[in-house]
Amino acid sequence: MEYVSPEGLRLDGRRPMEMRQLRAELGAVSRADGSAVFEMGNTKVIAAVYGPREVQQRSQQLNDKALIRCEYTMANFSTGDRMRKPKGDRRSTEISLVIRQTMEACILTHLMPRSQIDIFVQVLQADGGTRSACINAATLALADAGIPMRDLVTSCSAGYLNSTALLDLNYVEDSAGGPDVTVGILPKLDKVTLLQMDAKLPMDIFENVMQLATEGCKAVANYIREILMENTKQLENRRGI
Amino acid sequence: MFTSEADFRYPLKAKATISASHTESKSFYSRFHITISASHTGAGFSILIFRYPSLLKAEVVISPTQLHLTVIHTKRIRDRTDSFRKLGQNFGQDSNTILEMRGMELSLNQTQKLRLQRALELLESLSSGTNSNASVTVADTIPVNQEDGVLKGHGTTELEGEVVATVCGVIERVNKLVYVRTLRARYKPEVGDIIVGRVIEVAPKRWRLEINFSQDAVLMLSSMNLPDGIQRRRTAVDELNMRSIFEENDVICAEVRDFMRDGSLQLQARSQKYGKLERGQMLAISPYLVKRRKQHFHHLESYGIDLILGCNGFIWVGEHVETKDIMVEDEPIKPELQNNKSQISMSLEEQEQTYTPLETRQNICRIANAIRVLSTLGFSITLDVIQEVVDLSSSKGLDIHEMLGAEFCVLVAEREAERRSLSTRRKR
Numbered sequence: 001m002e003y004v005s006p007e008g009l010r011l012d013g014r015r016p017m018e019m020r021q022l023r024a025e026l027g028a029v030s031r032a033d034g035s036a037v038f039e040m041g042n043t044k045v046i047a048a049v050y051g052p053r054e055v056q057q058r059s060q061q062l063n064d065k066a067l068i069r070c071e072y073t074m075a076n077f078s079t080g081d082r083m084r085k086p087k088g089d090r091r092s093t094e095i096s097l098v099i100r101q102t103m104e105a106c107i108l109t110h111l112m113p114r115s116q117i118d119i120f121v122q123v124l125q126a127d128g129g130t131r132s133a134c135i136n137a138a139t140l141a142l143a144d145a146g147i148p149m150r151d152l153v154t155s156c157s158a159g160y161l162n163s164t165a166l167l168d169l170n171y172v173e174d175s176a177g178g179p180d181v182t183v184g185i186l187p188k189l190d191k192v193t194l195l196q197m198d199a200k201l202p203m204d205i206f207e208n209v210m211q212l213a214t215e216g217c218k219a220v221a222n223y224i225r226e227i228l229m230e231n232t233k234q235l236e237n238r239r240g241i
Numbered sequence: 242m243f244t245s246e247a248d249f250r251y252p253l254k255a256k257a258t259i260s261a262s263h264t265e266s267k268s269f270y271s272r273f274h275i276t277i278s279a280s281h282t283g284a285g286f287s288i289l290i291f292r293y294p295s296l297l298k299a300e301v302v303i304s305p306t307q308l309h310l311t312v313i314h315t316k317r318i319r320d321r322t323d324s325f326r327k328l329g330q331n332f333g334q335d336s337n338t339i340l341e342m343r344g345m346e347l348s349l350n351q352t353q354k355l356r357l358q359r360a361l362e363l364l365e366s367l368s369s370g371t372n373s374n375a376s377v378t379v380a381d382t383i384p385v386n387q388e389d390g391v392l393k394g395h396g397t398t399e400l401e402g403e404v405v406a407t408v409c410g411v412i413e414r415v416n417k418l419v420y421v422r423t424l425r426a427r428y429k430p431e432v433g434d435i436i437v438g439r440v441i442e443v444a445p446k447r448w449r450l451e452i453n454f455s456q457d458a459v460l461m462l463s464s465m466n467l468p469d470g471i472q473r474r475r476t477a478v479d480e481l482n483m484r485s486i487f488e489e490n491d492v493i494c495a496e497v498r499d500f501m502r503d504g505s506l507q508l509q510a511r512s513q514k515y516g517k518l519e520r521g522q523m524l525a526i527s528p529y530l531v532k533r534r535k536q537h538f539h540h541l542e543s544y545g546i547d548l549i550l551g552c553n554g555f556i557w558v559g560e561h562v563e564t565k566d567i568m569v570e571d572e573p574i575k576p577e578l579q580n581n582k583s584q585i586s587m588s589l590e591e592q593e594q595t596y597t598p599l600e601t602r603q604n605i606c607r608i609a610n611a612i613r614v615l616s617t618l619g620f621s622i623t624l625d626v627i628q629e630v631v632d633l634s635s636s637k638g639l640d641i642h643e644m645l646g647a648e649f650c651v652l653v654a655e656r657e658a659e660r661r662s663l664s665t666r667r668k669r
Contacts, residue, residue: 033425033426033427034425051427051455052427052455053427053455053456054451054455054456054457063503066455108398108407112455113504114455114456114503114504114505115455115456143378143379143408143409144409144425145425145426145427146408146409146410146423146424146425146426146427147408147426148396148407148408149379149380149407149408150380150398150407151379151380152378152379152380187380188380188400188405189400225378225381228378228379228409229376229378231409232376232377232378232409232410232411232424233365233376234365234619235424235425235529235619236368236375236376236411236424237361237364237365237367237368238361238364238618238619238620239424239529239530239619239620239621240364240367240368240620240621240657240661
């Protein structure tokens with residue numbers, strides 16, 4: 001199948017290095033400490049953060065840092081075919097773990113000993129790149145909850161199809177079977193916290209693809225920063241003296 | 242086939258023509274083809290379309306001068322022509338800013354939306370003069386003069402010689418100290434704060450309270466006055482009777498005593514004004530909206546209501562209770578208690594006490610709703626402001642339930658903008 005047309009356009013009309021439309025909204029869940037909705041094109045993810053709060057299971061309590069927990073679910077209506085998925089299948093457990101580890105790397109857990117932070121992410125619409133959308137949503141929700149972090153974590157995926165590197169794959173491109181590189185970075189510290197790929201790629205091409213994904217992450221970071229800044233200013237202005 | 246014209250004011254300054262045709266119809270799904278052609282070109286169009294929420298699924302093809310959409314409407318639409326006229330109009334309107342507010346699902350009509358927007362813009366212009374550029378987000382560099390020496394406070398960290406924020410908030414500087422004051426975050430206790438909390442566990446010699454902190458607070462049996470008012474050692478009997486003082490799910494008012502060595506929080510309730518709160522409502526709002534003041538207990542005499550603004554964002558609105566100092570009044574009461582007749586009258590009095598008059602209950606609800614409106618708008622909550630909102634609602638003759646509607650919310654925003662602009666003018 002032809003994923004990049006001779007004119008250099010992808011199936012959804014994007015250029016190879018073009019991202020999908022980003023949209024973010026803070027405070028979607030009123031009872032949570034922090035929450036966000038993050039959209040990358042048709043992929044839509046909601047994240048809610050509860051905490052830092054008292055540890056629910058005493059045996060899990062850590063005396064020098066906060067306990068981070070993460071739960072990833074996909075809504076039944078998120079995919080094309082409506083399927084009832086069992087809770088805690090391999091895929092969602094793996095992604096929960098990935099998100100938890102990525103977020104744990106940036107949260108200053110030592111400032112909140114003997115407490116726990118719960119991150120819940122749910123995919124409302126799946127159109128490829130749910131992993132990165134979840135990480136971006138979780139970052140926003142954590143920042144909204146006022147949890148101290150080293151840096152914002154942002155994530156973006158990139159792939160390689162028709163011998164072209166493609167940024168931010170959608171579902172059709174994702175299911176083409178080509179390599180899919182998901183990268184998560186700390187933009188300020190310029191460090192990588194997440195790198196996943198389940199295919200083989202020659203070294204030089206991989207470097208290109210990863211470079212592209214990193215650029216994507218930086219674009220996401222700029223957008224997230226704007227959203228947070230706007231929100232902070234708005235809250236402060238409304239509060240008044 | 243239907244054609245409608247819409248004026249896209251934002252983000253593009255362009256006039257667009259929407260033409261739509263309907264091709265396929267099932268019982269619940271209808272498929273429409275919409276072509277939008279405009280004087281403006283470019284992919285900027287897609288922004289506009291995706292902001293429009295009813296286009297749940299849209300296939301978009303962008304050509305240099307046209308944007309072609311295939312929309313699947315999930316609603317059954319009776320009059321398609323009419324719905325498209327609306328669609329065309331809404332494209333024009335919704336492409337302006339969509340007002341989104343935290344935790345609020347208000348259906349504002351167009352005028353209300355504009356009024357609210359104008360009030361909020363006024364508020365923004367009022368406060369932007371005082372502290373512009375003071376807001377930071379996570380990982381923003383805080384400008385400091387390194388030569389003077391800097392003390393890094395909460396919400397900051399050092400990275401390659403720069404001071405960097407770790408939370409979103411507002412920069413505060415006190416002499417050499419630089420810290421970031423967070424806005425939406427959990428409560429950060431300070432010794433001496435007055436807080437409202439809920440008992441979640443009765444443990445040996447202590448109660449555990451949920452107070453919106455990262456851990457549960459601890460109220461020791463030894464750090465509160467016993468109901469008989471006598472100062473003495475707490476015995477095992479007292480410990481067994483702890484549930485007669487506070488039970489699970491009771492709402493309590495107390496003061497922050499100190500932090501224990503392991504970082505957990507100790508409370509005390511060594512005065513008659515602290516203790517169990519009954520016959521009222523507890524509201525949970527963001528703690529940044531409550532400012533630390535000299536007075537947190539307020540008695541609103543005209544309403545017969547006690548208002549406690551807990552520093553942790555828990556607010557108590559309840560029927561007024563006379564705080565009597567048992568230590569002094571105890572002795573004259575005791576001999577009367579021995580009399581059997583007066584005991585019966587006492588129990589009757591107690592029965593009357595448990596009944597809250599309807600008017601008081603309505604007042605409680607009115608004040609509680611005023612606080613709810615203020616907190617959804619994100620205005621700081623003080624006694625004056627609450628009173629003003631309550632007065633506004635009663636002067637407009639609004640019912641209690643109407644206070645949570647869109648119209649009143651807009652009114653409150655306008656009133657607040659007016660009030661703040663007056664106070665800033667006075668300062669000048």
